[in-house]
Structures are given as structure tokens and as C-alpha cells.
Amino acid sequence: MTAFSESADPHRQHERCVTIDLGSRSYPVILSDAWDSGQPQNLLQQHVKDRPVAIVSNDTVWPLYGETLLQAVKKAGPSHCSWHVLPDGENHKTPAQWLAILDHLANNGLTRDGVLLALGGGVVCDMTGFAAASWMRGIPFIQVPTTLLAQVDASVGGKTGINHLAGKNLIGAFHQPVAVLVNTRVLTTLPEREFRSGLAEAVKYGLIQSAPFVDWMLRNRRNLLHREPGVLNQLVQQCCQFKAHIVREDETEQGRRAVLNLGHTFGHAIENLGHYRTLLHGEAVAIGMVMAATLSEHLGLARPGLGKKVAGIMQALGLPSDFSSLPAGIDIEADEYTPEALIQRMRLDKKVSHGRHRLILLKELGQADMVDGVTEADLRTVLQAFCA
Amino acid sequence: MTAFSESADPHRQHERCVTIDLGSRSYPVILSDAWDSGQPQNLLQQHVKDRPVAIVSNDTVWPLYGETLLQAVKKAGPSHCSWHVLPDGENHKTPAQWLAILDHLANNGLTRDGVLLALGGGVVCDMTGFAAASWMRGIPFIQVPTTLLAQVDASVGGKTGINHLAGKNLIGAFHQPVAVLVNTRVLTTLPEREFRSGLAEAVKYGLIQSAPFVDWMLRNRRNLLHREPGVLNQLVQQCCQFKAHIVREDETEQGRRAVLNLGHTFGHAIENLGHYRTLLHGEAVAIGMVMAATLSEHLGLARPGLGKKVAGIMQALGLPSDFSSLPAGIDIEADEYTPEALIQRMRLDKKVSHGRHRLILLKELGQADMVDGVTEADLRTVLQAFCA
Numbered sequence: 183m184t185a186f187s188e189s190a191d192p193h194r195q196h197e198r199c200v201t202i203d204l205g206s207r208s209y210p211v212i213l214s215d216a217w218d219s220g221q222p223q224n225l226l227q228q229h230v231k232d233r234p235v236a237i238v239s240n241d242t243v244w245p246l247y248g249e250t251l252l253q254a255v256k257k258a259g260p261s262h263c264s265w266h267v268l269p270d271g272e273n274h275k276t277p278a279q280w281l282a283i284l285d286h287l288a289n290n291g292l293t294r295d296g297v298l299l300a301l302g303g304g305v306v307c308d309m310t311g312f313a314a315a316s317w318m319r320g321i322p323f324i325q326v327p328t329t330l331l332a333q334v335d336a337s338v339g340g341k342t343g344i345n346h347l348a349g350k351n352l353i354g355a356f357h358q359p360v361a362v363l364v365n366t367r368v369l370t371t372l373p374e375r376e377f378r379s380g381l382a383e384a385v386k387y388g389l390i391q392s393a394p395f396v397d398w399m400l401r402n403r404r405n406l407l408h409r410e411p412g413v414l415n416q417l418v419q420q421c422c423q424f425k426a427h428i429v430r431e432d433e434t435e436q437g438r439r440a441v442l443n444l445g446h447t448f449g450h451a452i453e454n455l456g457h458y459r460t461l462l463h464g465e466a467v468a469i470g471m472v473m474a475a476t477l478s479e480h481l482g483l484a485r486p487g488l489g490k491k492v493a494g495i496m497q498a499l500g501l502p503s504d505f506s507s508l509p510a511g512i513d514i515e516a517d518e519y520t521p522e523a524l525i526q527r528m529r530l531d532k533k534v535s536h537g538r539h540r541l542i543l544l545k546e547l548g549q550a551d552m553v554d555g556v557t558e559a560d561l562r563t564v565l566q567a568f569c570a
Numbered sequence: 571m572t573a574f575s576e577s578a579d580p581h582r583q584h585e586r587c588v589t590i591d592l593g594s595r596s597y598p599v600i601l602s603d604a605w606d607s608g609q610p611q612n613l614l615q616q617h618v619k620d621r622p623v624a625i626v627s628n629d630t631v632w633p634l635y636g637e638t639l640l641q642a643v644k645k646a647g648p649s650h651c652s653w654h655v656l657p658d659g660e661n662h663k664t665p666a667q668w669l670a671i672l673d674h675l676a677n678n679g680l681t682r683d684g685v686l687l688a689l690g691g692g693v694v695c696d697m698t699g700f701a702a703a704s705w706m707r708g709i710p711f712i713q714v715p716t717t718l719l720a721q722v723d724a725s726v727g728g729k730t731g732i733n734h735l736a737g738k739n740l741i742g743a744f745h746q747p748v749a750v751l752v753n754t755r756v757l758t759t760l761p762e763r764e765f766r767s768g769l770a771e772a773v774k775y776g777l778i779q780s781a782p783f784v785d786w787m788l789r790n791r792r793n794l795l796h797r798e799p800g801v802l803n804q805l806v807q808q809c810c811q812f813k814a815h816i817v818r819e820d821e822t823e824q825g826r827r828a829v830l831n832l833g834h835t836f837g838h839a840i841e842n843l844g845h846y847r848t849l850l851h852g853e854a855v856a857i858g859m860v861m862a863a864t865l866s867e868h869l870g871l872a873r874p875g876l877g878k879k880v881a882g883i884m885q886a887l888g889l890p891s892d893f894s895s896l897p898a899g900i901d902i903e904a905d906e907y908t909p910e911a912l913i914q915r916m917r918l919d920k921k922v923s924h925g926r927h928r929l930i931l932l933k934e935l936g937q938a939d940m941v942d943g944v945t946e947a948d949l950r951t952v953l954q955a956f957c958a
Contacts, residue, residue: 232924261924281665288736293922316704318920319731319742320822343707348676354707355743434708532706534681536620536649 186388186395186420197221198415200422202338203430204358211338211362211422213415217254217326225361226258229324234292235260238283238310239301240270243328246371251301251326260297264290268306272458275305275345277353283313294318297360303329303376304336304463308351311342315357325362330369330380330414331464334387334421335442337362339429345458349530350450356434364422366414375509378500379464381406382445382471384417385499387424389471389492390441393548395420400498407500440533441550444542445470451527452519460514461502468501469568477564478543483553488544504568521565525558574776574783574808585609586803588810590726591818592746599726599750599810601803605642605714613749614646617712622680623648626671626698627689628658631716634759639689639714648685652678656694660846663693663733665741671701682706685748691717691764692724692851696739699730703745713750718757718768718802719852722775722809723830725750727817733846737918738838744822752810754802763897766888767852769794770833770859772805773887775812777859777880778829781936783808788886795888828921829938832930833858839915840907848902849890856889857956865952866931871941876932892956909953913946 197220200211212221235255239248244267255263266286268279287296298321300310307325314323325337343354369377381399388396399406405413425442432439448470452461461469476489493503502508505519533540539556585608586601600609623643627636632655643651654674656667675684688698688711695713702711713725731742757765769787776784787794793801813830820827836858840849849857864877881891890896893907921928927944 277665277669284734284741288734288740288918291917293918294920295923312704316700316741316743318740319729319744341707346672346676352676352706353672353704355704356707529679530676530681532682535683537679 186392186398198419200419200426202358202362202426204433207340207358207433209359209361211364211426213364213366213419213422215365215367217251217363217365218257222363223254223258225324225363226255229297229322229360230255230258230260232259232261234262234290234296235264235299236287236290236292236296237263237265237299237301238268238306238313239265240268240303240306242270243302243306247301247328247368251299255299262290268302268309270305272305272345272453272463275309275458277344277346280309280313280344283309284317287313287317292317292321294321296321298323299326300324300337301326301328302332303327304332307332307336308341308343308354311340311357311359312344312354314359315342315355320357322360323357325359327362327364328368329372330377330418331383332380333364333366333369333418334380335383335425337364338422338425340433349454349527350458352530352532364418366411366418369409369414375462375465377409378407379462381499382464382468382496382501384421385495386442386444386467386471387421389495389544389547390444390542390550391424391548393546395424396495396547400495403498437552440540440552441542443533444544444550445472445474447528447531447533447539447541448473448524450531451524454527455519455523456514460512461508465502465509468496469504472496472503473564473568474542475544476567477541477556477560478545480564481543481553481556481560483543483551484545488546491547492544516569519569521562521569524565524569525561528561574780574786586807588807588814590746590750590814592821595728595746595821597747597749599752599814601752601754601807601810603753603755605639605751605753606645610751611642611646613712613751614643617685617710617748618643618646618648620647620649622650622678622684623652623687624675624678624680624684625651625653625687625689626656626694626701627653628656628662628691628694630658631690631694635689635716635756639687643687650678656690656697658693660693660733660841660851663697663846665732665734668697668701668732671697672705675701675705680705680709682709684709686711687714688712688725689714689716690720691715692720695720695724696729696731696742699728699745699747700732700742702747703730703743708745710748711745713747715750715752716756717760718765718806719771720768721752721754721757721806722768723771723813725752726810726813728821737842737915738846740918740920746821752806754799754806757797757802763850763853765797766795767850769887770852770856770884770889772809773883774830774832774855774859775809777863777883777932777935778832778930778938779812779936781934783812784883784935788883791886828928828940829930831921832932832938833860833862835916835919835921835927835929836861836912838919839912842915843907843911844902848900849896853890853897856884857892860884860891861952861956862930863932864955865929865944865948866933868952869931869941869944869948871931871939872933876934879935880932904957907957909950909957912953912957913949916949
């Protein structure tokens with residue numbers, strides 16, 4: 183378990199590096215404000231020089247940061263550089279859009295000595311990663327995450343994938359990037375809901391393994407919500423360290439890594455019910471974590487009150503804790519969000535084994551555990567309190 | 571290098587096993603005449619009992635052997651068993667058909683504790699393997715190859731994939747099966763061209779690393795072409811041993827494994843030109859191996875005469891050696907098979923590095939080498955002799 187320590191001075195150094203230690207597949211996560219100098223530029227030169235490069239982004243991020251990244255990549259001396267811009271949004275995380283990336287690679291002659299770059303949020307990072315995993319049985323790729331969610335979670339750890347109609351990330355592969363370039367300055371342009379969605383994945387690390395980190399987030403929530411650069415850097419670095427530790431122990435989720443799925447089995451079902459257009463991933467996971475805490479209580483795994491406590495944490499961070507506290511302007515068809523509909527979607531979760539539900543639950547703040555054989559009757563009881 | 575020895579008595583035992591030794595990913599290739607008894611049934615019980623199973627096959631093989639395999643699988647006690655039948659043919663090795671397999675898995679509730687079985691030739695084995703590799707980031711699968719080509723090559727070694735419009739197997743992953751069940755009796759129903767196509771992949775092992783094995787095949791060519799069971803079993807077992815050795819040394823083709831691509835860079839281009847409907851894979855590879863031998867000669871790597879020698883071997887095994895010796899009834903548009911058209915398709919080969927062609931060439935019978943930086947001028951000169 184990685185300890186959380188507040189003592190790190192966020193301004194001590196300009197660049198910071200977290201190493202994801204996976205033997206021959208190890209790679210650095212570099213936190214830096216620039217791509218065209220220092221370690222990020224060194225890394226680009228190392229992986230890009232004299233090779234064909236393709237950048238994948240989306241039509242929101244590319245107009246903002248495409249040119250800057252492109253110049254940094256060109257400075258590193260690739261033999262050829264092209265870009266492919268996806269439509270923005272989780273509802274475009276589809277086989278069709280993944281194939282469009284592969285078409286781009288074919289049309290630009292990208293062979294095994296080529297490199298892919300992902301510039302965007304979790305959707306772009308996951309899809310580009312799966313394109314890199316499956317093109318010519320695997321080519322290298324670099325993550326350049328531009329949302330808080332992607333910086334604290336999606337870009338690190340090698341889970342890649344796309345959605346199937348039946349569920350989220352059902353198609354995918356484990357394929358580690360060769361580097362992750364994190365620039366928290368790009369978070370200034372992130373829409374408010376997207377930013378808070380990222381806080382949900384950040385506080386998740388605290389809920390599963392560090393109550394002090396939850397406290398730190400709550401105490402600093404004003405600075406966090408104002409996106410104060412020093413605090414943001416500290417947040418992202420700490421989350422990457424949490425994740426680095428868990429991924430090193432269990433790269434392909436044979437065991438402990440599964441705790442990172444806290445709130446995700448519920449969250450994926452919620453997202454699927456909204457066709458990936460209604461709630462953002464982090465918002466769905468925030469509600470999912472409250473559901474998981476409430477279920478933990480219901481099963482006697484945690485003391486009474488944990489569900490309320492976790493709901494309070496979400497509220498403090500400006501996140502929804504149930505279907506009645508959704509962000510302004512978000513309408514859901516309440517009669518579609520039934521316990522039955524949610525459970526039906528949970529049945530295809532990747533952790534379901536022999537038809538029994540396997541869920542990540544909480545013993546208390548900072549202690550998660552995988553629990554096998556949760557019955558649908560228990561799920562139903564708990565979900566009823568969340569649904570209209 | 572695996573030595574070839576003729577001394578093994580093909581009738582000595584009913585079942586034989588070749589182990590593919592890859593540490594925690596090791597698995598057995600079982601040669602046996604039955605699926606519902608002995609080691610094959612033991613293996614099925616080990617992997618299938620109390621789990622959901624989906625069998626993937628094609629509409630030629632399923633009517634012949636589907637029921638037999640289904641009974642053997644049911645005897646092993648799965649929790650649920652379904653099947654998905656693809657249209658037969660290399661031109662159906664597409665993203666759309668792969669997605670149809672995934673739809674089937676979603677509709678039948680196959681989670682990570684499920685198992686896929688591939689019953690068919692190289693196309694079914696490769697596509698099922700890629701479905702298993704990419705569904706929920708990887709589930710186990712068992713190969714049950716029913717063509718000679720799949721038994722001696724495609725089913726062993728973990729290369730999975732589908733075709734992209736731009737070229738063969740451009741989309742895929744390395745994903746090892748948990749077992750391979752080889753039954754050479756099913757080869758009796760194989761069409762003549764398909765059978766000979768398999769002989770091309772078999773003789774390839776001899777060309778790259780064992781001249782005595784080429785001799786053995788030539789001396790036994792009558793029995794081989796008559797599909798005499800004892801000789802067939804010996805052939806398949808020996809080929810699996812050759813492949814096991816190479817794959818153990820280099821699972822993900824960082825080096826030596828590339829020699830298995832002898833004739834394949836040319837062959838894939840030939841197949842692509844015919845839209846995967848004209849020549850069979852083994853036929854294209856047979857011509858490709860003659861091209862590679864001729865190029866080796868042209869570059870001074872091999873002594874004069876090697877091209878003719880390899881052409882003679884192909885002819886003796888009933889295989890084409892150029893575009894004028896194609897099987898009866900196969901018409902190609904000769905003016906489409908130009909050196910330029912072939913070279914253009916070779917540029918997207920997975921082994922192309924920094925825009926230079928990397929090819930497997932022969933020093934002599936039984937000795938292959940990877941050669942970097944072959945120029946397109948050299949390719950053009952050699953290909954001119956093969957094209958109209």
C-alpha cells in the first residue's frame with residue numbers, strides 16, 4: 183500500500199516523474215507544463231525520432247491543444263506525422279470509430295516501427311490504446327491525457343478498450359503505453375462537469391486505500407474546485423503513485439487491481455442505461471461508490487452510516503450522490519432507471535463469475551475488498567432506495 | 571533447432587502430445603482421433619466444466635463435425651453451450667464477422683469465466699483467437715483445427731487476427747490458446763486444394779530449418795497426397811514440434827520467429843491482389859516461397875539454382891510455383907498481378923521497418939535468414955520473371 187504524505191512541496195521542482203514499474207514494460211509518467219522541452223521532449227525524441235507518428239484526438243481537444251502538441255512532436259523529428267480527429271463523447275467509443283483509427287493508420291503507412299499518440303480524455307486514451315494494441319498485433323503508444331479523469335486514471339495502467347452495445351469496455355486489451363505526458367495546465371479549459379467527474383476517480387483512491395487522502399481532498403476542496411495549479415499537481419501525482427503501486431502488484435487484474443473498480447459495476451450500468459450520453463463516467467461512478475458503500479452497510483460488512491458518509495464526500499466535491507442530485511440541466515427518464523434494469527446490465531460485468539456478482543465493497547473509509555456471490559436480492563434492496 | 575528424426579513409429583501410440591512451453595502460458599497440443607474420450611475429453615473437462623462455452627465454426631465445417639464436437643463438449647459438463655457459424659472463406663475474415671462473434675458472446679452472457687472453442691481452418695482459428703483476445707480484455711480459448719494448414723500452423727503459437735482492407739492479419743493480438751485438439755481424421759473430408767495448401771505450410775518448416783524433412787516429405791509424397799493416416803500424423807506432429815521450438819524461443823516475434831514468415835510477405839500481397847478469393851493462403855505462400863528463393867539467388871545469398879529447386883519441390887507436392895501453374899479452373903487477371911501492384915501491397919507488411927523491406931530469405935535448403943533493407947529495385951527485377 184502506498185502511503186499518502188502531505189509533506190511534498192508542490193512547487194519544489196518543475197517536473198516530476200512517477201515510474202510505472204512493470205519490468206520490461208516499465209514506463210514513466212511525466213508531470214510537466216511543457217511538451218517541447220525538458221523530459222517530455224526527451225521522451226518524444228526517444229520514441230518518435232525517424233519514425234512515422236499518428237496523433238489521435240477529438241474535435242473538442244484538437245482545436246485547443248493540437249497545434250502545440252504537433253509542434254512538439256515535429257521538433258522531435260518523426261519521419262512522418264499525421265493526425266486523426268474523433269467526434270467527442272463516450273457515445274463515440276465504438277467499434278466503428280476504432281476501425282476509423284485503423285483506416286487512418288493504414289492510409290498513412292504506419293507499420294510496427296510507428297508510434298501512436300493519444301491527445302484527449304479517457305475515451306481517446308482508451309480507444310487509441312486499443313488501436314495500438316490491435317494494429318499489427320501491437321505497436322507502441324504515448325498517452326497525453328487532457329482531462330483530470332484521464333490524468334489520474336485512464337492514461338495509466340494499460341487498460342485499453344471500446345464499448346460494445348451490451349456494455350462498457352467489453353472489447354479491449356491490456357497494452358501498456360511507452361510513456362504518459364501529463365500537463366495539468368490543460369485542465370484550465372476543462373468544462374466544470376468534466377473536471378468534477380475527474381475528482382470522483384481521484385477520491386476513489388482514498389476510499390479504497392487511504393482515508394487521510396480523502397481528508398486532504400476535503401480540506402483542500404476549495405483550492406481543488408478552483409483548480410489551483412499547485413494542489414492539482416499534488417493531486418495528480420499522488421493518484422498516479424496510488425495507481426502505479428496497484429498496477430505493479432497486479433498488471434492484468436487477477437486479484438488486487440480489481441479494487442480500482444469500486445463503484446464501476448454500478449457506474450457502468452448507469453452509463454449504459456443513459457446510452458453514454460446522459461451522465462459522465464465520473465458522475466456515474468460517484469453514484470456507484472455511494473451504492474457500493476450502502477450495499478457494504480446492508481451486508482453488514484461496514485458499520486451503519488458509511489453510505490451517508492460517502493454520499494457527503496461526493497456532495498462536498500460537487501458530485502452527484504444519487505439520481506436526485508444530478509448536475510443542473512441533466513434530465514433522466516426516472517422510470518427507466520429501475521433496479522431491474524440496472525441489475526440486468528450488471529450481469530455482463532467482466533467480474534461476474536459463474537453467474538454470481540463480484541463487487542468491490544468498503545469495510546470502512548480507506549479499506550476496500552472484493553466480495554463474491556452478492557445476490558440479486560441484496561442488490562435489489564439497496565438499489566430500490568436510489569431509484570424513483 | 572529441432573532435429574527431424576524419421577525413427578518415430580507413427581502407430582506406436584494412440585494419442586500424442588506436443589507441449590508448447592511458454593511458462594505460465596504453456597499448453598498442450600493433443601493429437602488424437604477422438605474428442606469425447608482420453609486426453610481431449612480430460613482437457614475439455616478441465617477447461618469447460620461448469621463454465622459457459624461458445625463454439626465458433628464455419629458453414630462448411632459445422633455440418634460435418636459440429637454435432638460430434640458439441641456432444642464431446644456437453645459430456646464435459648459446461649454450464650451453458652452455444653455456437654456461432656461464420657460464412658466460410660478468407661474473404662469473411664473481416665471486422666464485421668469478428669464483431670458478430672462478439673455479439674454472440676454478449677447475447678449468450680459469456681463473461682471472463684467463459685471459454686471459446688474454434689472448430690475450423692486457419693480463418694476460424696485466427697478470428698476466434700482474436701475474439702478471445704479482445705473480449706473483456708482476454709478470455710481462454712481452445713483450438714480444434716480441421717484443416718491441414720490450421721493443424722500444422724495457424725492453431726499453434728498464439729497469433730490471432732483478422733484482415734484489414736489494406737492487408738492480411740493487420741488487426742490482431744498475441745493470445746495463446748489453453749489447448750489445441752488435433753484430429754487428423756477430419757482431414758479426409760478436406761477438398762484437394764485445401765489439403766495441398768496445408769502441405770505448403772508444412773514444407774515451409776523444412777525449407778527454413780530442416781532439409782531432411784523436405785526430403786522426407788518428397789519421398790513420402792504419394793502417401794501424403796493419398797492422406798495415409800500414419801504419415802499424416804507423423805507430418806502434423808513433426809510440424810507442431812518445429813513450431814513449438816520456434817515459438818518457445820520467441821513468442822512475440824521479436825527475432826527468430828520471423829523466419830516462419832518465409833514466403834508470406836509475397837504471399838500476403840498475392841492474396842490481397844485477389845481479394846482473398848482467388849488463391850488459397852498456402853497456394854499464395856507456395857509461390858511466395860519460390861519468389862523468396864529466387865530473390866535469395868538474385869542477391870547472391872544463395873547459390874544459383876535455388877529458385878528452381880524450390881519450384882520443383884512445390885510442383886512435386888502438387889502446389890503452384892508461379893502464376894502459370896495455378897490449379898485448374900483458377901483464373902487470375904494477369905494484368906493486375908504486376909510487380910508494382912505486389913510491391914505496393916508489400917509496403918504495409920508488418921516487418922517493414924523505416925520504409926525498408928525486411929524479408930525472410932534462404933541461404934540454402936534448411937537455412938533461412940532475415941534480411942533487412944531489400945530494395946524495391948531488387949524486388950522488381952525478381953517479380954518481373956513471375957508476372958506476365
